[in-house]
Amino acid sequence: AQSVTQPDIHITVSEGASLELRCNYSYGATPYLFWYVQSPGQGLQLLLKYFSGDTLVQGIKGFEAEFKRSQSSFNLRKPSVHWSDAAEYFCAVAAGSTGFQKLVFGTGTRLLVSP
Amino acid sequence: GAGVSQSPRYKVAKRGQDVALRCDPISGHVSLFWYQQALGQGPEFLTYFQNEAQLDKSGLPSDRFFAERPEGSVSTLKIQRTQQEDSAVYLCASSLVPRGPGYNEQFFGPGTRLTVL
Numbered sequence: 001a002q003s004v005t006q007p008d009i010h011i012t013v014s015e016g017a018s019l020e021l022r023c024n025y026s027y028g029a030t031p032y033l034f035w036y037v038q039s040p041g042q043g044l045q046l047l048l049k050y051f052s053g054d055t056l057v058q059g060i061k062g063f064e065a066e067f068k069r070s071q072s073s074f075n076l077r078k079p080s081v082h083w084s085d086a087a088e089y090f091c092a093v094a095a096g097s098t099g100f101q102k103l104v105f106g107t108g109t110r111l112l113v114s115p
Numbered sequence: 116g117a118g119v120s121q122s123p124r125y126k127v128a129k130r131g132q133d134v135a136l137r138c139d140p141i142s143g144h145v146s147l148f149w150y151q152q153a154l155g156q157g158p159e160f161l162t163y164f165q166n167e168a169q170l171d172k173s174g175l176p177s178d179r180f181f182a183e184r185p186e187g188s189v190s191t192l193k194i195q196r197t198q199q200e201d202s203a204v205y206l207c208a209s210s211l212v213p214r215g216p217g218y219n220e221q222f223f224g225p226g227t228r229l230t231v232l
Contacts, residue, residue, distance in 0.1 A: 041225075
């Protein structure tokens, strides 16, 4: 079965420092991978997605992620974190047959930004 | 146009009460998903509609959970005889009609936070 693992429950980063959030997936075929951000009381906002092609994908708000098939990973990165980036981040994989693909999410990583 | 909307945003129910949660998808979106997000967890799939047809309900946790989309637009998730373990945020997402291989992006609503006392 498809699954996503986010090994870090909490991460604290100083403002201006770089960030990397880890994500590992389990999926038999070429996966469709996503990173979402959720601020308190808000819905899920899509940061970026990987379908195929270039393994380094750019997203909104200065985020990027790199797909590494050999490591089954899709880590999220940002070179310089801003206080407004404090939120919960979810990695997800689209699972299912043609035409209907539900999202399977990891348990999330809460990002705290210190001054 | 408008995004996915959900109502109510917050719902408090006493254990044993029935609740109904509403989702208004983006106009023209054929696919509609419900997810449940427990505290400190990622969202988990509940059920999927394509137009008015409920094609997958494998994620519904018990027969107390029921979802419908009678006219292929607005959907309602109903929970009967609520229990404390039903406390969660219920997220609705919609997407365009599926066309062959590939993926149609899901757009999420803000969710309904259900608290069962």
